[in-house]
Amino acid sequence: MRHSQLKAFHHVALLGGFSRAAEALYLTQPAISEQVRKLEQDHDVLLFHRDRRRIRLTKAGTALFRLTRPYFEAEAQIADHLSQSGAAVSGELRIIADSAHHVTDILSRFRKRHPNVTVSLKAGNTGEIIEELRAYNAEIGVLGDAAPGSDMQVLNLGSADIVAFASRRFLPAKIKQLTMQELQNWPLIFREQGSKTRQKLEESAAKQSISLKPAITAEGSEAVREIVASGAGIGFISRAELGHDDRLKAYALDGDDLQMHESLVFISQRRDVRVIRAFMDVAQTAL
Secondary structure (H helix, E strand, C coil): CCHHHHHHHHHHHHHCCHHHHHHHHCCCHHHHHHHHHHHHHHHCCCCEEECCCCEEECHHHHHHHHHHHHHHHHHHHHHHHHCCCCCCCCEEEEEEECCHHHHHHHHHHHHHHCCCEEEEEEECCHHHHHHHHHCCCCCEEEEECCCCCCCEEEEEEEEEEEEEEEECCCCCCCCCEEEHHHHCCCCEEEECCCCHHHHHHHHHHHHCCCCCCCCEEECCHHHHHHHHHCCCCEEEEEHHHHCCCCCEEEEEEECCCCEEEEEEEEEHHHCCCHHHHHHHHHHHHHC
């Protein structure tokens, strides 16, 4: 097994094709194909399913890719360390969050300090966030009320009450607070299974022997917000995430342990990745 063979395999898997890997490594496509073929031949293993128009990792290829990702990331860290220490931070920072609200201010500060970094932000629930971080598909996660594991580092962003919310004319004006019993009388808009907000709400209701059933289940907090704003029912969110939306009105909930604690998390093993280190430095000064 040669380093060049692993590098060729890694870039084909990372970029999704032999021609893209060749461009990234400044080699010809036949050269990349030969490196991968030799790796497979020398170890009697099939790493890619080769269809006419695309390639797919085999089970063995997927397992190897999990190993080459941290391997080549460490190589990049070594290159960073040996390069000029004053060089500007660049590259890509991928963030997956249960709500973008918790990082908007940090992101603004980060972009001002490191304009050469491209940032991508996508939504996910707690389970998806942890899974994506461990698969090296994201650098930073933003999640609520979770113990992500000993392999991760955590920065606490604070806590806020979970509240119900509805469009301004949906509930009678006299209602200021909702009990779990009263919620059973209204259509409820829940996030998908895996959402910590949903889990806490259901657990709090269960303590009162109440089972809450959603009329509509939606993927992500933004989808829930728009459905609720349309007048379709009552949703649930941490007060910090609700922000200022003239279409909506918040209602306190009568229940136990209805607080969300939001955190920034990343894989401890990746603490020396420059973009992660730079982002966490900004986050710590922003709090």
